[in-house]
Amino acid sequence: MTLLEFRDVHVTYTGSRGRIPAVRGVDLKVEAGTTVGIAGESGCGKSTLAMAVLRLLPKSAEVRGEILLDGEDLLRMGWGRLRAVRWTGASIVFQGAMHSLNAVQRIGRQVAEPMLVHDKDLSPAAAAKRAEGLLERVGLPPSRTRSYPHELSGGQRQRVMIAMALACDPDLIIADEATTALDVMVQAQVLQLISGLVSERGVGMVMISHDLSVLSAVCDTAAVMYAGRIVEQGPAHEVFAQARHPYSAALGAAFPVIGDPAARLRPGGLAGDPPDPARLPEGCSFRPRCAVSVERCGEESPELLRIEGARSSACFVAQEGEPVVIG
Amino acid sequence: MDAVADKVLTARGLRVAFGLPGGRTARAVDGVDLDVAPGEIVALAGESGCGKTTLARTLLGLEKATSGEVAFGGVPLGRSSKALKAYRRQVQLVLQDPSGALNPRHTVYDAVAEGLRIHGIGDDEPGRVADALARAGLRPPERFFLAYPHELSGGQRQRVVIAGALVLEPSILVADEPVASLDASVRGEILSLLLRLKEDAGLGALVITHDLGLAWSIADRIAIMYLGRIVEQGPVEQVLTDPRHPYTRALVSVLPGSLERAQSPVAEPIVLAGELPDASRIPGGCRFRPRCQEVASGNALAVLGQCEGEDPALDAEAHAAACHLVHARMAA
Numbered sequence: 001m002t003l004l005e006f007r008d009v010h011v012t013y014t015g016s017r018g019r020i021p022a023v024r025g026v027d028l029k030v031e032a033g034t035t036v037g038i039a040g041e042s043g044c045g046k047s048t049l050a051m052a053v054l055r056l057l058p059k060s061a062e063v064r065g066e067i068l069l070d071g072e073d074l075l076r077m078g079w080g081r082l083r084a085v086r087w088t089g090a091s092i093v094f095q096g097a098m099h100s101l102n103a104v105q106r107i108g109r110q111v112a113e114p115m116l117v118h119d120k121d122l123s124p125a126a127a128a129k130r131a132e133g134l135l136e137r138v139g140l141p142p143s144r145t146r147s148y149p150h151e152l153s154g155g156q157r158q159r160v161m162i163a164m165a166l167a168c169d170p171d172l173i174i175a176d177e178a179t180t181a182l183d184v185m186v187q188a189q190v191l192q193l194i195s196g197l198v199s200e201r202g203v204g205m206v207m208i209s210h211d212l213s214v215l216s217a218v219c220d221t222a223a224v225m226y227a228g229r230i231v232e233q234g235p236a237h238e239v240f241a242q243a244r245h246p247y248s249a250a251l252g253a254a255f256p257v258i259g260d261p262a263a264r265l266r267p268g269g270l271a272g273d274p275p276d277p278a279r280l281p282e283g284c285s286f287r288p289r290c291a292v293s294v295e296r297c298g299e300e301s302p303e304l305l306r307i308e309g310a311r312s313s314a315c316f317v318a319q320e321g322e323p324v325v326i327g
Numbered sequence: 328m329d330a331v332a333d334k335v336l337t338a339r340g341l342r343v344a345f346g347l348p349g350g351r352t353a354r355a356v357d358g359v360d361l362d363v364a365p366g367e368i369v370a371l372a373g374e375s376g377c378g379k380t381t382l383a384r385t386l387l388g389l390e391k392a393t394s395g396e397v398a399f400g401g402v403p404l405g406r407s408s409k410a411l412k413a414y415r416r417q418v419q420l421v422l423q424d425p426s427g428a429l430n431p432r433h434t435v436y437d438a439v440a441e442g443l444r445i446h447g448i449g450d451d452e453p454g455r456v457a458d459a460l461a462r463a464g465l466r467p468p469e470r471f472f473l474a475y476p477h478e479l480s481g482g483q484r485q486r487v488v489i490a491g492a493l494v495l496e497p498s499i500l501v502a503d504e505p506v507a508s509l510d511a512s513v514r515g516e517i518l519s520l521l522l523r524l525k526e527d528a529g530l531g532a533l534v535i536t537h538d539l540g541l542a543w544s545i546a547d548r549i550a551i552m553y554l555g556r557i558v559e560q561g562p563v564e565q566v567l568t569d570p571r572h573p574y575t576r577a578l579v580s581v582l583p584g585s586l587e588r589a590q591s592p593v594a595e596p597i598v599l600a601g602e603l604p605d606a607s608r609i610p611g612g613c614r615f616r617p618r619c620q621e622v623a624s625g626n627a628l629a630v631l632g633q634c635e636g637e638d639p640a641l642d643a644e645a646h647a648a649a650c651h652l653v654h655a656r657m658a659a
Contacts, residue, residue, distance in 0.1 A: 188581035217583035254511035269515015
């Protein structure tokens, strides 16, 4: 069952520098009970896309296309309906839990708040009880419900955010760099928790990260974004292990597999910076940083096309069946 | 004494304790021996709160050791400001967040020249600044002289910070999470720079990180820190592909990138429960015991008495571990 579907979504910001296209035509589906990863560098549009789902973007952002949650277009929903959908239909776990939590409210109360807002018949005592249960599920002892955010470690705060996202039993959870600031062991704990939720409760999950290796470990499918577009899509572990777009290859190489002799004392990476979205290059927007580009890349922008099985790539070289990595 | 031994940064029995309200003491660094020589990159890895940043600050004389000693070329680090100043020409700090480390109202030239001015090096300032920028990969350097930090990309800002350290021609850099705040593709660029500085200029570096992949990309040796102590250290290849200490084994097992199980030295992911204990409540006996998977699974029954009774020391191997169980298996 398709839970969430992006149909040709465009997001354009208007500011002092004119119109800046942040997302330029994204099509993506999230099935219930699966996890879809979105990878890319800062500014590639991945967070803008996530925020567009719950219409959390600033007024200067113009969103076009359709974002369907259970078949219902979120972009054309009335505010009342949207309020109901936020938390109960879909919820977001943001990065930087310290800034997303209220510093002067006990965490038990913060987790209970969305329940009380969305269920008028729920008594505060029952909500508190449920909040305690949720915090326990994410591995925080019941005594912690009376703690303030500053009394918790970074990993614990991130778990509070996940408990909050679960408060109203949503069908879809969006995690935006939810484990980025965490240490490896705590990250492993949080990822284990997230995978458990997806398989046990059949929720759909969108996981956004700049770290392709994290996505390959947790997600079913992965989409790699560059300059506002999806440039590669496919089963997550395949995208990480055998990229079919030179950009995904470079992104994956930035996080080496320990034990891989090819990566030893050879830090991978990619020279240059992502293009300025207000001044995108002609043709393929990745061309200025690409090592395998051909003449055609400067003339037209490649579409995201299926190349084999479940793999798609927006690279002329990969579409011809040629390797996208030199060396 | 040869030229390299003259410039080795050493820590011996280093301890740093902080007094906390209520009379408790946090033992942030709790008995560390460490060497960094020119021409090698040493990674110091551990979770937040393990004391790695305190250790780095102490190595630079920014924090006072409670006991033990930091020395450079065999000469103990003095406390006088003159001695510290001379020392810091040799051992330079690279900060983690380039946006925070640079003054937004100073040009790149001023940011890099600041070290020279502090140290009263007046001859050929523009030449030295240009040389440092070029060595940090900002070429042609003159083009960057008058730029302000906000006009640069994240990778370029981090290069300016590194140029500011290089301008004094130090022997050793201490870099605290040099790429943690950078984007994936810029990361490789900065790591390549550190590697090139080591290979071409014989620079030594201590890189503090929570990221074991970074160690695999650039470091020669690695030290794994847990709750104020180094629990395992040795050549990167050995420590990361054949970890000995249960803590290192757990860390390596949960790395997302090593989920290609065939290649991982530890077959199943070992997700440790709980978090790093508070440095003011270091468990007695082996400090890792309450979270140790070998203790929990009963594999360590034969040495449990030791685990409960005494904190294990690193053995004398080139690839050393501080674990009673590992030592008992070695002896058997």
